[in-house]
Amino acid sequence: xxxxxxxxxxxxxxxAETVTLSCTYDTSESDYYLFWxxxxxSRQMILVIxxxxxxxxNATENRFSVNFQKAAKSFSLKISDSQLGDAAMYFCAYLFQxxxxxxxxxxxxxxxxx
Amino acid sequence: SAVISQKPxxxxxxxxxxxxxxxxxxxxxxMMFWYRQQPGQSLTLIATANQGSEATYESGFVIDKFPISRxxxxxxxxxxxxxxxxxxxxxxxxxxxxxTDTQYFGPGTRLTVL
Numbered sequence: 001x002x003x004x005x006x007x008x009x010x011x012x013x014x015x016a017e018t019v020t021l022s023c024t025y026d027t028s029e030s031d032y033y034l035f036w037x038x039x040x041x042s043r044q045m046i047l048v049i050x051x052x053x054x055x056x057x058n059a060t061e062n063r064f065s066v067n068f069q070k071a072a073k074s075f076s077l078k079i080s081d082s083q084l085g086d087a088a089m090y091f092c093a094y095l096f097q098x099x100x101x102x103x104x105x106x107x108x109x110x111x112x113x114x
Numbered sequence: 115s116a117v118i119s120q121k122p123x124x125x126x127x128x129x130x131x132x133x134x135x136x137x138x139x140x141x142x143x144x145m146m147f148w149y150r151q152q153p154g155q156s157l158t159l160i161a162t163a164n165q166g167s168e169a170t171y172e173s174g175f176v177i178d179k180f181p182i183s184r185x186x187x188x189x190x191x192x193x194x195x196x197x198x199x200x201x202x203x204x205x206x207x208x209x210x211x212x213x214t215d216t217q218y219f220g221p222g223t224r225l226t227v228l
Contacts, residue, residue: 033215033216035216037219042221043151043204043206043221043222043224044219044220044221044222045157045206045208045219045222046219047115047216047218050216091156091157095215095217097215100145100147100162100170100210101159101162101172102147102157102159102208102217104156104157104158105156106155106156107156
């Protein structure tokens with residue numbers, strides 16, 4: 001069974017600094033997708049970034065980028081120029097291509113210090 | 115991405131009663147999903163709501179406890195039946211965007227059972 005592990009329950013960073021959130025996963029599949037979702041106190045799950053496993057190039061969305069290491073089964077999220085609005089729970093998630101079930105990690109609570 | 119709404123946004127219920135949660139999408143989608151997020155926990159898939167057929171439930175979730183309807187391609191309901199305090203959670207619906215394997219989430223329903 002696929003599993004997703006986020007080893008950092010909490011992280012904090014100074015405003016305008018850079019922070020990296022870690023995620024590892026376990027799968028025997030070769031075709032899959034990886035996601036980072038953000039959940040602020042409003043509880044809405046917001047898609048931050050998406051990575052297809054067959055793509056070697058790391059995905060980037062404005063201040064958010066990933067470091068995808070397929071052989072190591074690692075998928076970290078880097079947030080540059082952190083802003084107060086980035087404070088939230090961040091969940092890493094895995095989806096096997098063609099399947100329907102998103103498998104989530106335990107989440108990392110990110111605090112931004114002004 | 116699709117615009118997804120849920121009703122109610124929150125509710126406080128007595129044990130033994132049932133609550134029906136609605137999920138409405140602004141466009142037709144093939145796949146709709148229901149997740150549960152227990153306090154301080156990650157998300158767990160309850161079931162996939164299939165239009166025109168029975169929902170597909172994940173291990174640990176049964177139709178008698180969580181009946182689901184999917185009358186058309188833009189709407190689904192999840193009922194939490196015979197509630198107990200252990201059912202206190204956030205319930206989220208999500209939709210799969212055809213062809214991208216990406217799921218987008220509704221704002222969630224916060225349920226408290228007394």
